[in-house]
Amino acid sequence: MAEALKAEGNKAFSAKDYPTAIDKFTQAIALDTNNHVLYSNRSAVFVALSDYQHALDDANKAVEIKPDWAKGWSRKGAACRGLGDLVGAHDAYDQALKLEPNNSQFKSGFDAVKRAIDSEARADRVSGDPTAGLGGLFDDPQFFQKLASNPRTAALLNDQEFMTKLRHVKDNPNSMGEEMRDPRFLQVLSVLLGIDMQFPGAPPSGQEEPDEEMPPLVPDPEPEPQDEETISKQKAQAAGDAEKKLGNDFYKKRQFDEAIEHYGKAWELNKDITYLNNIGAAKFEKGDYQGAIDVCEQAVTEGREQRADFKMIAKAFARIGTAFEKLGDLTVAIENYNKSLMEHRTPDVLAKLRTVEKAKVKAEKDSYISSEEAERARELGQQKFQEADWPGAVEAFAEMTKRAPDDPRGYSNRAAALIKLMAFPQAVQDCDEAIKRDPKFIRAYVRKSQALLAMKEYNKTLDVLAEAQEQDDKGAHTREIEQQQQKALEAQFSARVGETEQETADRIQRDPEIMSILQDPVMQSILQQAKGDPSALQEHMKNAHVRMKIQKLIAAGVIRLGR
Structure with a gap:
C-alpha cells in the first residue's frame, strides 16, 4: 500500500497538484516510517511550495534513516538554501558530493550556493550605497560574453534601447540605482552574480528532480562546458549501451553465448552493473545456474563500491535466489530473496519468497518420511498403550504420523490414546484425519463415536456410526457398530430419565x-x-x-x- 501511495504522490507531483502529493506521501510514511525515499519526495514537494522549514525537516529525517544516501543531503541543501542558510546549504551539498563526486546536479547546487556566498561576501565589503559594490561587476572583461552565453540575457543584447542603458551603466556605475527599476537589469545582475533573482514561490536554483523519475520543478539550466572526464564517461556509456543492445538482440533469439559475449564487452567498456545483471540473466536461461550466481554476486560487490541504484542490486540478489532455487538449495535461495527485498521490495520477489518457503517446509517433511521408522514408532506406541503409558503412546503415534503421514493407523491409534487421556476433541480431529486418508477405515469411525459419546454428543455419535455402516461394504464390522449404536441410544435414554x-x-x-x-x-x-x-x-x-x-x-x- 505504501508503494501504491508513493506512486500516486509522484503522479500528483508531476501534475503540480502539490497538496495531493503531500497527502499521499504522508499516508505512505504512516505505513512505512523508515522509508527514506518517502521523506525525500515529500521534501521536494515542500520546496515546490516554498515551505522550506518542512522541507528541511523531511530532508533531515531522510539522511537520519540513510546517512550514506547522497540524494538526501542534496534535499537538505535545497531546503537550507530556501531558508537563506547558505552555510548549511554549502555543507549539505558538500556532503552529497563526497558520497557521489560525479553527480552533475549536486555540483550545480554546490556551485550556485558557493557563488551566492561569494556574492554576499563582496557585498559585505562595500559601504555606503548598497549598489556601489556592484559597479565592479561591469568592469569584468568577459562582461558581454557572460550575458551572451546565458539564455536569460542573450536576447537582451539585441535590444538597442537596453544596450544603450547597459553601456551607460557600464561607463557610469553610479547611475545603476536609476536603472534598477527596469527588471531586465535584475536578470543581468543575476547572471553576473551567479545567483537567482526569482519571484516569491519559485524553487531555488540547483533544485534537482525528485526521486522515482519525478519531473524537475524548473527547466534544466543550460549545460556548462564539459571537461574531458565527463566526455570520456559519456563515450564509454554510449559504447557500452551499443554492445548491450547487440546482446539484447541475441538474447531475444535465445543465442545466449553471443549475448554474454556482447554484455561482457559492454562491461569492459563501461562499468555499469546493468551489464553484469544481463550476463547473469543469459547464464540463467542457458542453465548455467552457478555461473549466474557468480556474476550476480560480482554485480552486488561492484554495485556497492559504485553506490549503484539499490533496485539494480535488488535485482542481482533476486536472480541469485532464483538460481539457488533451481539448484535445490532452498535455504540459500530464501536468504537471497530476503536480501533483495531489503534493497527494494517488489511483489514478484515477495511471491517467490513465499513459494520457496512453502516448498522448503514440504521438502523437510518429505525428507522425514520413512516406512521403517514409522513401523518402529507404531510398535513403540502399542507397547506404551499396553503399559497404560498414555502420554508415551501419544508421543510415539505422533512420530508415526510424521514418518508416514498418509497412513491412517497413526492418527487412529493416537486417537485411542487421547480418549484414554479424556482429550476427546483432539481424538475426534485425529479420527477425521484417519478417515480423510482412508474412508474405509472403520476403526476410525468407531473411535470417533466413542469420543463423541463421551462428550454426550449422542446424535453426532449415531451419525458417525451410520457413516461407518455405509462404508462397511462386507459387513465385517456390523456387530461392533451395532453395539456402539446401542450404547449411544441407552446413554441418551438414561440422560432423560425422570424428565416430565x-x-x-x-x-x-x-x-x-x-x-x-x-x-x-x-x-x-x-x-x-x-x-x-x-x-x-x-x-x-x-x-x-x-x-x-x-x-x-x-x-x-x-x-x-x-x-
Missing part, C-alpha cells in the same frame, strides 16, 4: 437436529402413517437412513414405545 413431558418437550424444541427431522416432509408422512398403523413403522425402519432418524426420535423421547 414438559421438560422433554422443551428439550426437543432446543435440539436443532431433532427439529430438523420433525420438519422433514418424508418423516412427517411416516409418523402420520404410524399413528394409524404402528406396525408400518417397523417396515419403514428397514431403510437404514429412516431407521437412524426413527432411533433418534425414540431416544429423544419424541416416539414412545412399549406403552
Whole structure:
C-alpha cells in the first residue's frame, strides 16, 4: 500500500497538484516510517511550495534513516538554501558530493550556493550605497560574453534601447540605482552574480528532480562546458549501451553465448552493473545456474563500491535466489530473496519468497518420511498403550504420523490414546484425519463415536456410526457398530430419565437436529402413517437412513414405545 501511495504522490507531483502529493506521501510514511525515499519526495514537494522549514525537516529525517544516501543531503541543501542558510546549504551539498563526486546536479547546487556566498561576501565589503559594490561587476572583461552565453540575457543584447542603458551603466556605475527599476537589469545582475533573482514561490536554483523519475520543478539550466572526464564517461556509456543492445538482440533469439559475449564487452567498456545483471540473466536461461550466481554476486560487490541504484542490486540478489532455487538449495535461495527485498521490495520477489518457503517446509517433511521408522514408532506406541503409558503412546503415534503421514493407523491409534487421556476433541480431529486418508477405515469411525459419546454428543455419535455402516461394504464390522449404536441410544435414554413431558418437550424444541427431522416432509408422512398403523413403522425402519432418524426420535423421547 505504501508503494501504491508513493506512486500516486509522484503522479500528483508531476501534475503540480502539490497538496495531493503531500497527502499521499504522508499516508505512505504512516505505513512505512523508515522509508527514506518517502521523506525525500515529500521534501521536494515542500520546496515546490516554498515551505522550506518542512522541507528541511523531511530532508533531515531522510539522511537520519540513510546517512550514506547522497540524494538526501542534496534535499537538505535545497531546503537550507530556501531558508537563506547558505552555510548549511554549502555543507549539505558538500556532503552529497563526497558520497557521489560525479553527480552533475549536486555540483550545480554546490556551485550556485558557493557563488551566492561569494556574492554576499563582496557585498559585505562595500559601504555606503548598497549598489556601489556592484559597479565592479561591469568592469569584468568577459562582461558581454557572460550575458551572451546565458539564455536569460542573450536576447537582451539585441535590444538597442537596453544596450544603450547597459553601456551607460557600464561607463557610469553610479547611475545603476536609476536603472534598477527596469527588471531586465535584475536578470543581468543575476547572471553576473551567479545567483537567482526569482519571484516569491519559485524553487531555488540547483533544485534537482525528485526521486522515482519525478519531473524537475524548473527547466534544466543550460549545460556548462564539459571537461574531458565527463566526455570520456559519456563515450564509454554510449559504447557500452551499443554492445548491450547487440546482446539484447541475441538474447531475444535465445543465442545466449553471443549475448554474454556482447554484455561482457559492454562491461569492459563501461562499468555499469546493468551489464553484469544481463550476463547473469543469459547464464540463467542457458542453465548455467552457478555461473549466474557468480556474476550476480560480482554485480552486488561492484554495485556497492559504485553506490549503484539499490533496485539494480535488488535485482542481482533476486536472480541469485532464483538460481539457488533451481539448484535445490532452498535455504540459500530464501536468504537471497530476503536480501533483495531489503534493497527494494517488489511483489514478484515477495511471491517467490513465499513459494520457496512453502516448498522448503514440504521438502523437510518429505525428507522425514520413512516406512521403517514409522513401523518402529507404531510398535513403540502399542507397547506404551499396553503399559497404560498414555502420554508415551501419544508421543510415539505422533512420530508415526510424521514418518508416514498418509497412513491412517497413526492418527487412529493416537486417537485411542487421547480418549484414554479424556482429550476427546483432539481424538475426534485425529479420527477425521484417519478417515480423510482412508474412508474405509472403520476403526476410525468407531473411535470417533466413542469420543463423541463421551462428550454426550449422542446424535453426532449415531451419525458417525451410520457413516461407518455405509462404508462397511462386507459387513465385517456390523456387530461392533451395532453395539456402539446401542450404547449411544441407552446413554441418551438414561440422560432423560425422570424428565416430565414438559421438560422433554422443551428439550426437543432446543435440539436443532431433532427439529430438523420433525420438519422433514418424508418423516412427517411416516409418523402420520404410524399413528394409524404402528406396525408400518417397523417396515419403514428397514431403510437404514429412516431407521437412524426413527432411533433418534425414540431416544429423544419424541416416539414412545412399549406403552
